[in-house]
Amino acid sequence: MAFRRTTTVHHDRGTGLARGPAYVIGTILAAFGLLMLVSGGDDPVNFATGGFPDADVGGEEFIGFEWTGWTAWITITAGALLLFGAAQHALAKGFSLVIGLALGACALIGFIDGDVLGLAAANWATELGWGIAAVLLVMNVLAPRVGGEDHEVHREPVVDRDRDGVDDRDEHHGPVVDRDRDGVDDRRESRVP
8 A cells, every 4th residue: 555645836936027117117107197287287288180290299398398288198108008017027028018119119209300290299308208218118028037936835645555656536536445455446346247
């Protein structure tokens, strides 16, 4: 009669480091975009699209950042999506890459054209802010997981009387009675004609 114990091992993949930067950068972008809208005061936010994509856009300034409604919308949306994606490590990496590339494109278009497709106003400070966020977000894709461990979760005794490598309780769906030690349940032997 052989008795052994089986151990179920749970693998903890560790903490994902991509979530923290996604939370921080997402919060900064969303808050900054909302502050742009609030700083507009009684003036209506300009979402005019009449000159798309070749308009010469000029907007208000908020602590040195030139903006229009589209600038604020791009910034708020990027921040909100990052906050949504920061729920899980893999999502944080994916959203960081997509939003980083989008903000990088906005910064590059703004640098070349002076605005973003005739919609969003962007001066050097706005382009620099988007560019820094883009670089940090693309670098966030390389963030690893840390602290992964294997944990022993459950130990269960195994009964293997016939030494075939299968737990007899699973194989026979109940206790095994083998008085003559031939490897066959005596209750099944008695049923044979």
